[in-house]
Amino acid sequence: MKPLLEVKGLMKSFGGVRATDNVHLDLAKGEIHAIIGPNGAGKTTLISQLSGGLQPDAGTVLLNGADITNMPAYKRAKLGITRSFQITSLVMGMSVLDNVALAVQANDGHSYKFLKPARSICHIRDKAMENLAKVGLRKRADDLASALSHGEHRQMEIAIALASEAELMLLDEPMAGLGPKESALLVDFLKELKGQRTILLIEHDMDAVFALADRISVLVYGRIIATSLPDEIRNNDDVRHAYLGEE
Amino acid sequence: MKNMTKTGWITLLGMAALAVLPPYFLLNGHAFYMDLATRLVILGIAAVSLNLLLGYGGLISFGHAAFIGLGAYAVGIPSYHATWGGFDLIASYNGMLHLVLAIGVSALFALITGAISLRTKGVYFLMITMAFGQMAFFLFQALDVYNGDDGLTIDVRSELPFVNLDSPMQLYGLSYVSLAVAMLLVKTIVNSRFGMVLQGAKDNNERMVTLGYNTYFYRLTAYVISGMMCGYAGFLLGNFTTFISPDMMHWTRSGELMFMVILGGSSTALGPILGSSVFILLEEVLSSFTIFWHLPFGLMLIGLVLFVRGGLMRLFKGRGE
Ligand SMILES: Nc1ncnc2c1ncn2[C@@H]1O[C@H](COP(=O)(O)OP(=O)(O)O)[C@@H](O)[C@H]1O
Ligand SMILES: [Mg+2]
Numbered sequence: 001m002k003p004l005l006e007v008k009g010l011m012k013s014f015g016g017v018r019a020t021d022n023v024h025l026d027l028a029k030g031e032i033h034a035i036i037g038p039n040g041a042g043k044t045t046l047i048s049q050l051s052g053g054l055q056p057d058a059g060t061v062l063l064n065g066a067d068i069t070n071m072p073a074y075k076r077a078k079l080g081i082t083r084s085f086q087i088t089s090l091v092m093g094m095s096v097l098d099n100v101a102l103a104v105q106a107n108d109g110h111s112y113k114f115l116k117p118a119r120s121i122c123h124i125r126d127k128a129m130e131n132l133a134k135v136g137l138r139k140r141a142d143d144l145a146s147a148l149s150h151g152e153h154r155q156m157e158i159a160i161a162l163a164s165e166a167e168l169m170l171l172d173e174p175m176a177g178l179g180p181k182e183s184a185l186l187v188d189f190l191k192e193l194k195g196q197r198t199i200l201l202i203e204h205d206m207d208a209v210f211a212l213a214d215r216i217s218v219l220v221y222g223r224i225i226a227t228s229l230p231d232e233i234r235n236n237d238d239v240r241h242a243y244l245g246e247e
Numbered sequence: 248m249k250n251m252t253k254t255g256w257i258t259l260l261g262m263a264a265l266a267v268l269p270p271y272f273l274l275n276g277h278a279f280y281m282d283l284a285t286r287l288v289i290l291g292i293a294a295v296s297l298n299l300l301l302g303y304g305g306l307i308s309f310g311h312a313a314f315i316g317l318g319a320y321a322v323g324i325p326s327y328h329a330t331w332g333g334f335d336l337i338a339s340y341n342g343m344l345h346l347v348l349a350i351g352v353s354a355l356f357a358l359i360t361g362a363i364s365l366r367t368k369g370v371y372f373l374m375i376t377m378a379f380g381q382m383a384f385f386l387f388q389a390l391d392v393y394n395g396d397d398g399l400t401i402d403v404r405s406e407l408p409f410v411n412l413d414s415p416m417q418l419y420g421l422s423y424v425s426l427a428v429a430m431l432l433v434k435t436i437v438n439s440r441f442g443m444v445l446q447g448a449k450d451n452n453e454r455m456v457t458l459g460y461n462t463y464f465y466r467l468t469a470y471v472i473s474g475m476m477c478g479y480a481g482f483l484l485g486n487f488t489t490f491i492s493p494d495m496m497h498w499t500r501s502g503e504l505m506f507m508v509i510l511g512g513s514s515t516a517l518g519p520i521l522g523s524s525v526f527i528l529l530e531e532v533l534s535s536f537t538i539f540w541h542l543p544f545g546l547m548l549i550g551l552v553l554f555v556r557g558g559l560m561r562l563f564k565g566r567g568e
Contacts, residue, residue, distance in 0.1 A: 053453065
């Protein structure tokens with residue numbers, strides 16, 4: 001089967017730093033593909049180039065075979081790519097429900113609609129509430145986003161990614177800063193999504209990665225040094241040496 | 248009405264006072280106060296229009312006075328030609344033509360300057376909108392036909408159906424209703440789906456783009472709407488002062504408008520009007536004491552803005568609002 005996303009020869013440098021160095025990657029439909037690698041390896045930079053936030057220096061990105069390398073971020077979102085942010089990125093001055101409703105609204109035709117109060121549009125509010133409930137934030141719906149804890153912000157990021165109904169979710173360290181209990185809940189939750197969405201998962205929590213991933217790629221200094229099944233990655237000498245910290 | 252907020256009540260109260268007091272003063276022989284109120288209400292419309300960008304869009308436009316000038320010249324120029332001949336295409340006292348010109352030209356100016364300005368952000372946006380405003384200022388300064396710097400006297404006001412703008416009461420009535428409509432309009436827009444996108448982009452543009460919103464065009468739309476409203480205020484101001492000059496477009500005028508919004512409280516319904524009221528009353532009182540009023544005026548305004556963070560409306564806010 002043709003992959004959903006294909007990345008070929010992607011390059012990105014910041015000054016002298018090669019953050020993305022000739023990356024080749026493909027994601028099959030419905031797969032959870034994890035990317036692991038030390039801090040500064042270029043994981044976030046890679047996601048930004050896939051979501052359209054950053055422009056690569058060279059290489060191509062194909063979605064369903066169509067070249068989207070130069071496509072602006074808002075258009076990629078319309079094609080079904082969404083991302084979460086490693087550093088929480090929400091509309092802090094709005095309510096939790098408003099934040100998710102904006103994600104629903106983005107898929108509900110254009111928003112050049114000036115008359116009806118946005119908060120009175122039931123099908124949008126209901127759907128937003130549904131997604132909030134899925135991540136366990138129903139009770140906080142009316143609170144200001146800025147009033148929530150770090151863990152709840154991470155849950156909001158997931159609710160927003162879900163509400164956008166994107167086929168491809170790029171998740172940048174969704175477990176960062178979560179306690180063990182919250183992490184476990186999120187792992188269960190992502191497991192349920194397995195097969196329904198295609199997920200590129202960046203994560204440091206190895207238990208989560210090995211519990212979820214169909215395949216794992218290891219990124220070091222901007223280069224992918226291995227892409228394999230989880231078990232093979234666990235036993236790969238290069239990987240253990242470079243990343244898992246074993247001699 | 249039960250779920251009205253405290254600020255909601257204050258807004259109603261303020262608008263009620265503006266509806267009753269100025270006509271009362273006029274009928275009792277104090278035409279001066281009516282004049283003051285008319286200016287206040289018209290500048291209030293301009294401030295409300297700016298608030299859509301500044302308060303809800305986070306777009307600090309420093310060239311908004313240009314729209315006031317364009318709207319005023321849309322009255323002055325056709326009226327001038329109707330009196331003195333020439334430029335037959337637009338020479339007319341017809342108020343509807345003036346209105347269409349004021350709003351149409353403002354929309355066009357907003358579309359072109361906004362399309363360019365909105366490619367930048369932050370302080371660059373502020374500088375470039377100011378530069379476009381100054382371009383309009385210099386353009387009209389250079390137009391000798393309309394007396395350039397010396398300005399243009401409007402001999403005949405716009406002729407409108409139903410209202411006679413020569414009557415101070417009727418001019419005020421139109422301005423007041425326009426202000427109320429402008430406030431409702433901005434409130435409706437802000438609460439709409441469009442408004443949610445605009446406010447979301449103010450807070451976190453990257454997030455909105457990631458969700459699939461082309462925020463550039465949403466902002467441009469807001470810029471054009473705001474420009475049209477401000478041009479309409481210019482139409483009223485021209486008819487009110489019957490004297491127009493490039494000075495109306497000077498960057499310091501844009502600064503005053505910005506000041507009114509921030510002073511009263513941006514992203515509130517009444518804030519811009521409260522701000523313009525305080526601004527105009529202070530200016531009036533101080534200038535009656537001394538000709539050196541600019542310095543204390545400036546100092547007082549700076550003091551107010553610094554000490555009442557979030558604007559004067561903040562003082563009225565109930566708990567949890
Ligand atoms: N906007 C930027 N400007 C300059 N250097 C950057 C920028 N973003 C990332 N980098 C550099 O690129 C490298 C990869 O960063 P990043 O993608 O954030 O890594 P990771 O997410 O794997 O921790 C790092 O050396 C980082 O300092
Ligand atoms: Mg990172």
